[in-house]
Amino acid sequence: MSESNEIIDVPVWEQRFRAPRVSLPEWAEDAPGRSLFVSNATGTYELYAWDRASGGQRQVTDRPNGTTDGTLSPDGRWIWWFSDKDGDEFGVWMRQPFDGGADEPAVPGLAPSYPAGLAIGRDGTVVVGRSTDEEGSTVHLVRDGAAPVEIYRHRESAGVGDLSHDSTLIAIEHTEHGDAMHSALRVLRAQDSSVVAELDDTKGGTEELGLAVLGFAPVDGDTRLLVGHQRRGRWEPLLWDVATGEETDLRLDLPGDVSAEWYADGTGLLIVHSFEARSELWRYDIATGALVRVETPAGSVSDATARPDGSVEYLWSSAAMPPVVRSTGGGVVLDPPGDKAPGSVPVEDVWVEGPGGRIHALVQRPQSGEGPFPTVFEVHGGPAWHDSDAFASGPAAWLDHGYAVVRVNYRGSTGYGREWTDALKHRVGLIELEDVAAVREWAVASGLADPAKLVLSGGSWGGYLTLLGLGTQPDAWSVGLAAVPVADYVTAYEDEMEALKALDRTLFGGSPEEVPDRFEASSPLTYVDKVTAPVYISAGVNDPRCPIRQIDNYVERLAARGAVHEVYRYDAGHGSLVVEERIKQVRLELDFAARHLGTRPVGG
Structure with a gap:
């Protein structure tokens, strides 16, 4: 059978996963012709170097479980990449010459750790953020x-924010x-690690507000730092x-969350505006305050650079159209070789009244058939x-098999204001599920969803909410x-990486020893x-984020009472960067649902 026929015989849903993809290319600040991007061209997500002048590309990393965390030195001479073990996120920074060569430890003398930011200066200065269970953040x-x-x-928890253009100042985010x-x-x-300035919006008020480093001005001697703040209930930029x-408060007249990065000459800011599940780009001129739209198609800009x-x-990308790297200068910037991913169906916006306010949900219906449909939340x-x-290949696979797909931006989600994001504190999981339940009621009452064929599904925090x-x-x-x-939230807390323990203490208002009732109320194990x-x-x-021991505890309880369940364990961390592994996992999920709901068998 010819290669082309083999591709045609592959089910459409698998084609979406296998189609080559690329990330937005990062470019070296002082050598913009040298770029670094991530691609799944070999079947595993790895780093690739791209010389724009010659058009030459080469694979930089080649590891069984993939590599996605990397960056370029400002002069473009070196590619830095983070080396962990089988996806456990614990390791060291390595580096490799841009033109190819042997890998070497980038920072000899630093023991393995979880990464917490990295900044590389033009004069060879390097700032490395780390965290370990024993040391905390360093x-x-x-x-x-x-x-x-x-x-x-x-x-x-703390980490490196940025290093100034002349390598004299270091910005740190801390908690x-x-x-x-x-x-x-x-x-x-x-020079001496002395403190130059502090900015802390968590002091002096009844509400705690967050700040984020967006980057120093790209000019030697310029001491302005672009900062994200939440002082008006949403993310916005300011110059400090x-x-x-x-x-300097920019006060951009845009609803929703606003982020920014510098244009290369320091005269303007590239604004990324996210509102109601979509995003757009603007250019802000610092001298005049003029805000000019950067034209992009309707959908979502997941990354951008000036x-x-x-x-x-x-x-x-959009829900219907696969991702592509474009330029306002015209055309596609980086087009991976091979067959393109098939498209899917567009989303519909649904707003449902919930216990904490209006809930935004994104709904997709199968291309054929009449409701009510078996429905995946x-x-x-x-x-x-x-x-x-x-665009997301997972939901598209369910649509291909006759399911409707509903995605809920519950309280705790970003993009709808700080109050919405922070609402889940102390009733962790339970608040989010109240919103999911409200949308579920709408889906059934509207005739979209078959109440006898409802699938609750998710990964990571979504997996947690599923079990809960x-x-x-x-x-x-x-x-x-x-x-x-x-x-099992208590055991998860004991075994997870230190940064997530800090997050859990914030969410619950303390550790399991300090607020045991809250952890019990929010743990899936309590209700198993x-x-x-x-x-x-x-x-x-x-997995260092949702460790395996606490999952085993839950599964043992299911097995002890003969509950219907299946478990699949794989040799990686918090998800897989191997395309065939990801396809296998989706196939297993589709098959499990089909067997228990009597829906369409797994296939094309």
Whole structure:
């Protein structure tokens, strides 16, 4: 059989996963012709170098479980990449010459850790953020090839924000106040690690507000730092001169969350505006305050960058159209070889009144047939994330098999204001599921969803909500599919990486020892004996975020009472970067649902 016929014989839903994809190319600040991107061209997501002048591309990393965390030095001479073990996220930074060559330890002398930010200067200065269960958060400075020097340490989570253009100033995000959801900022002198300035919006008020480092001005001697803030109930940018303390509030007249990055000459900002599950781009002129739309198609811009010539490159997709890297200069920037991913169906916007306000849901219907449909409620992870009008191969596979798909931006999701994002504190999981339940009621009442064929599904935090929902709403769901979930919250807290322990203390208001009742109320294990729906669980045995022991505890309880369940364990961390592994997992989920609901068998 010819190669072309083999491709045609592959089911459409699998073609979407196998189709080559690329990330938005990063470019070296002082050598913009040198770029780095991520692609699944070999069947595993790895880093690739791209010389734009010659058009030459080469694969940089080649590891069984893939590699996605990498960056370029400003001069473009080096590619840095993070080397962990089988997806456990614990490792060291390596580097490789852009033109190819042997890998070498990028920062000799630093022991393995979880990464917490990296900044590389033009003069060879390097700032490395780390975290370990034993040390908490540390930041290390490396200059002139000398041994790394620790310049920051704290038990709470912290990380590197940025290094100034002239390598004299270091911006750090930290949560020394104990709220891992809302960072404060500190700027240090690289010369002696002394404090230059502090910015902390968690002090002096009744509400805790977060800050984020968006980047120093790209000009030597310019001490302005672009900062994200939440002072008006949503994410917005401001300019903070760390030398004088002056703050310039930009007050952009745009609804929803607003982020920004510098144009290469420092005269303007590239604005990324996210509102109601879609995004768009603008250019803000700092001198005049003019805001000009950067034209992009309707849908979602998942990443964007302003090139030195003033053009903007961006990674765009919609629910119906696969991702593509485009440029405002015209055309596609980086087109991977091979067959393109088939499209899917567009989303419909639904607004449902819920106990905490209007809930936004994205709905997709199969291309053929009349409702009510078997329906998958695909619950997003995070929880500080949101579903958007963007292409996703997983939901598209369910649509191909005759299911409707509903995605709910529950309280806890980003993109709808700080109050919505922060609402889940102290009733973790239960609040989100109230919103999912409200949308479920709408889906059944509207005739979209067959109440006898409802699937609750999700990964990570979505997997957690799936297991919690099966136990707290046992009559609502016909099947549950939980990928890399939190299943036993107390044991998960004991085993998870330190940064997530800090987040959990923020969400619950303390540790399991301090607020045991809250952890019990929000743990799927508490309700495992009430689960009546068949349960499918997949888990990475090296996962540092949702560790395997706590999943085993939950599964043992299911097995002890003879509950219908299946478990699939795979050799990776919090998800897989191997295309065939991901296809296998989706196939297993489709098959499990089909067997227990009597729906269409897995196929084309």
